[in-house]
Amino acid sequence: MSGGWPGGQACQPAVEMALEDVNSRRDILPDYELKLIHHDSKCDPGQATKYLYELLYNDPIKIILMPGCSSVSTLVAEAARMWNLIVLSYGSSSPALSNRQRFPTFFRTHPSATLHNPTRVKLFEKWGWKKIATIQQTTEVFTSTLDDLEERVKEAGIEITFRQSFFSDPAVPVKNLKRQDARIIVGLFYETEARKVFCEVYKERLFGKKYVWFLIGWYADNWFKTYDPSINCTVDEMTEAVEGHITTEIVMLNPANTRSISNMTSQEFVEKLTKRLKRHPEETGGFQEAPLAYDAIWALALALNKTSGGGGRSGVRLEDFNYNNQTITDQIYRAMNSSSFEGVSGHVVFDASGSRMAWTLIEQLQGGSYKKIGYYDSTKDDLSWSKTDKWIVISRTPSPT
Secondary structure, three states, X not given: OOOOOOXXXXXXXXXXXXXXXXXXXOOOOOOOOOOOOOOOOOOOHHHHHHHHHHHHOOOOOOOEEOOOOHHHHHHHHHHHHHHOOEEEEOOOOOHHHHOOOOOOOEEXXXXXXXXXXXXXXHHHHHOOOOEEEEEEEOOHHHHHHHHHHHXXXXXXXXXXXXXXXXXXXXXXXXXXXXXXXXXXXXXXXXXXXXXXXXXXXXXHOOOOOOOEEEEEOOOOOOHHHOOOOOOOOOHHHHXXXXXXXXXXXXXXXXXXXXXXXXXXXXXXXXXXXXXXXXXXXXXXXXXXXXXXHHHHHHHHHHHHHHHHHHHOOOOOOHHHOOOOOHHHHHHHHHHHHOOOEEEOOEEEOEOOOOEEOOOEEEEEEEOOEEEEEEEEEOOOOEEEEOOOOOOOOXXXXXXXX
């Protein structure tokens, strides 16, 4: 609800909506009712530890844990094996969470941050770029994402010629990019740091017809216009510096107007959720991820329904579960692992590491607003291109040389 990622502001109402929809279905868990017990960890692992032990050592017995942030999921998922608990996250993107040895019972409806990388490589290949540079904020999620990108570009015959990082002040790394004559640049940092980076980019004139920036697509649409006392650039200067950059973003809402397992279209879901929110969606944390939270409840419900035999005699009694009962945990794991259904976020299926597979949306900032220019399905190596990308140089796309 608060902290580094206030995702609970929209994700909790989405979860409550899903619970109402699941509990009203007579064909799913007919002998059971799913209930939510929630706490606000503020994305703080220390706070999360306190709440985790409160949940585990107080009745009733919990059958699944659903953390949001990557930092909290790391703590919860590592501890969960001691209590034979499945962990299902709706907001964690850290690539480290794909480690099955360290997190053996972890699943997530939010794809790993590394899902951006096949899309980036595909675009480098499309435009014939062989040399790129990178700048990242020094946090685990961005470091591991960049390590993954380095492996993928090497396989594609592309070279990362220059790699820069910063903890809080990007001024020197941006100067270094300019000094090294970097042209195609991948930036990995949170939104607040993005404003700092591009204020420095403006000062160094590291933008325009010679340069292409690749950024993360989950910033707010007007992130570069937001007042920020930590930078000394005007809105006009920021707008000039960011023009033309490319973003990659996980598709979190099904773009097709088809009915999901809940009999809702993605648009109907958005309309229903918006009515439950206390503020405008653009001002509500976690609104983009809310479909993932909604579908997480359905993934859980369908897995438990399969484990219990849907009320038939072939399944197990979920009420027999306790923290020493690995047999039931193993059955829930197998059911979760075989998930495959149409959700409001699209087709829900998990890979071997428990991470969600999904499409990537490609956008470009054109005239101060984001325009969709393509989609990429890495499972099928399918790039859908709208041919609406625009470049400052009309005759050709930017060159790294």
